[in-house]
Amino acid sequence: MHQGTSISAAEAKKRLEDGNRRYISGQTAQHDLGEGRRLELSTNGQHPFAVIVGCSDSRVPPEVIFDQALGDIFVVRVAGNIMDEAALGSVEYGVEHLQTPLLVVLGHEQCGAVKATVDGGEAPGSIGAIVKKIQPSVDKAKASGASGNDLYQKAEDENILAVIAEIKQSPVVRELMHEGKLTVAAAKYHLRSGLVEFME
Numbered sequence: 099m100h101q102g103t104s105i106s107a108a109e110a111k112k113r114l115e116d117g118n119r120r121y122i123s124g125q126t127a128q129h130d131l132g133e134g135r136r137l138e139l140s141t142n143g144q145h146p147f148a149v150i151v152g153c154s155d156s157r158v159p160p161e162v163i164f165d166q167a168l169g170d171i172f173v174v175r176v177a178g179n180i181m182d183e184a185a186l187g188s189v190e191y192g193v194e195h196l197q198t199p200l201l202v203v204l205g206h207e208q209c210g211a212v213k214a215t216v217d218g219g220e221a222p223g224s225i226g227a228i229v230k231k232i233q234p235s236v237d238k239a240k241a242s243g244a245s246g247n248d249l250y251q252k253a254e255d256e257n258i259l260a261v262i263a264e265i266k267q268s269p270v271v272r273e274l275m276h277e278g279k280l281t282v283a284a285a286k287y288h289l290r291s292g293l294v295e296f297m298e
């Protein structure tokens with residue numbers, strides 16, 4: 099049975115933009131985090147209206163910067179907002195099983211994972227796996243001639259686009275997009291202003 103949220107991708111995006119505006123203005127909503135809401139979500143299940151792929155960075159928590167509450171958004175967070183098989187499986191679960199109309203890949207300024215890749219040097223343990231994923235985006239940014247702070251910014255942007263391209267390789271995602279049931283959007287969070295800028 100179709101259990102998804104009934105709102106459109108445009109409405110979902112507007113909810114995120116409205117929430118981000120509230121967050122920036124400091125006028126966040128009074129969210130119901132009480133027992134009643136918990137029981138309701140437990141009984142009726144979750145019906146989030148968007149899947150957000152974001153970075154683990156403590157300064158970029160999607161629920162906070164979009165001013166959303168329990169059950170609103172399905173979040174996949176990995177340093178550098180990159181994909182691996184488990185992350186892609188999480189995305190597919192959100193868009194296919196929970197039937198969210200909108201998927202947002204959310205990068206951000208001053209991303210440590212991107213910076214580490216640009217700067218090079220040691221990447222101990224499994225951090226190397228993250229750097230390896232981001233490297234092609236850094237190469238692209240360098241090839242464009244960017245340098246200094248521009249290079250970090252450009253590499254962050256390229257990384258967001260690369261993650262979107264990778265997600266679109268998923269047959270599950272492609273099918274939903276083809277059926278007009280899913281919109282995929284790119285966005286970037288600005289640390290100082292708090293603004294989430296949708297890139298298209």
Ligand SMILES: [Zn+2]
Binds near residue numbers: 178206209210
């Ligand atoms: Zn980051």
